[in-house]
Amino acid sequence: MKKWRKFVNSKYFYLTLSFLIALWIYWSVSLPSIGSTRSSTNNSTMNANETATEQVKLQVNSDSENYFITGYPKQVKVKLEGPAALLTATKNTHNFTVYIDLHNLGVGHHRVLVRQNGLNHDLKYSIKPRYVDVDIEPKAQRVFPVQAEYDSKNVDSGYIAGDASVSPQVVQVVGARSEVQRISQVVARATLPKNTSSNFHQEVLLQALDVQGRTLSVVINPQTARVKVSVTVPSKKVAIKLIPKNNNYNKNYNLISDVKTVRIYARKKVLNQINELEIPVDVSKLDNKDSKVVTINQTKFDIIDSSPRTIKVYLKSDSDQSVSD
Incomplete structure (x- = not known):
């Protein structure tokens, strides 16, 4: 202590x-x-700065009622730099526009500055391209009929392709006067698959062509049309001949039907070989009181269809006379 x-x-x-x-x-x-x-x-x-590049639609401010503008890109690249949070918000909202102003420009070719509106002042930016070329021409519009086209070589051999129909039949075309004046036709080109053997439908993009078949830069309204190509089977009207089948007792059968001729549908090559259609009738269980329904396209495998599709066959008499007698 x-x-x-x-x-x-x-x-x-x-x-x-x-x-x-x-x-x-x-x-x-x-x-x-x-x-x-x-x-x-x-x-x-x-608050560290970051950079990002966005593809942004280029807006065109002009007198669109009287002039048609061509030559400019549809989109431009905008490089942004600034605080990360602000940059992210700008990318998510796209609350700015990129545009060219042509109101004070006349008809002709021009090189104009690309501008922006709406970007936060804390963001730095650069636009590429900074300048774009545009052509300003008087606007014109006309109504044209739509021509349907297709390659008939893709129709299956032996089938017949009719004229193609298209809907709508007329469209409105808007564009620079010089381009509209060059239009020779508006076409809807259908692409048929190879060996098409039935009716074909397709929605196609319309094209405005000059006399040399070159596509012109105009706006077509509507832009698409529906093309229908009718593909049919050739037909032929022929007489029928009833042939007994499975005649196990060698009897004479007199087969009759109310139908004397039928229209058959088949490839041209098949039709050319048929002048009279032989129809086999199974008589193994047929007597005087019986009738039998025969389906025409089952009598010959390469007949696609017929009109009528079936016929009723009767036995005319009950003769028991043998074939040898």
């Missing part, structure tokens, strides 16, 4: 106490600074 009192009253005690107080003051001042530094670092990271 005496030693402790002696130490407390000594200069070493006061030196140690002063050191501890100084150390406490140092930590009290330094710790908030460290926290502030970390916070500042976080804020700095959040």
Whole structure:
């Protein structure tokens, strides 16, 4: 106890106490600074600049009622640079426009500056291309009939392709006067698959062509049309001849039907080989009171269809006379 009192009253005690107080003051001042530094670092990271490139539709401000504009790109690239949060918001909302203003320009070829509207002032930007070329011409519009076209070589051999029909039959064409005046026809070209053997329908993009078949730069309304190509099977009307089949008892069968002629549908090559259609009739279970329905296209495998499709066959008499008699 005496030693402790002696130490407390000594200069070493006061030196140690002063050191501890100084150390406490140092930590009290330094710790908030460290926290502030970390916070500042976080804020700095959040506010760090980033870059992004966006494809943006190019708007054209002009007298569209009287003039037709061509030559400009539909989209331009906009490179943006700025705080990450602001850049992300701009990319998500697309709350700015890129445009060219042609109101004070007359007919002819012009090189114009691409401008922007709506970008935040804290964002830096560059537009590529910075200038675009445009052609301003007087506007014209006309109504044209639509011509349907297709390659008949793709129709299956032996089938007949009729005239193609198209809907709508007329369209409105708008464009520069010089282009509209060059239009020779508006066509709807259908692409038939090879060996087409049935009616064909297709929605096709319309084209305005000059006399040399070159596509012209105009706007067609509507842009598409529906083409229908009628593909039919050739037909032929022929007489029928009823032939007994499965005549196990060698009887004479006099087969009759109310139908004397039928129209058969088949490829041309098949039709050319048929002048009279032989129809086999199974008589193994047929007697005087029976009749049998025969389906025409089942009598010959290469007949596709017939009209009528079936006939009723009767036995005229009950003669038991054998064939040998």
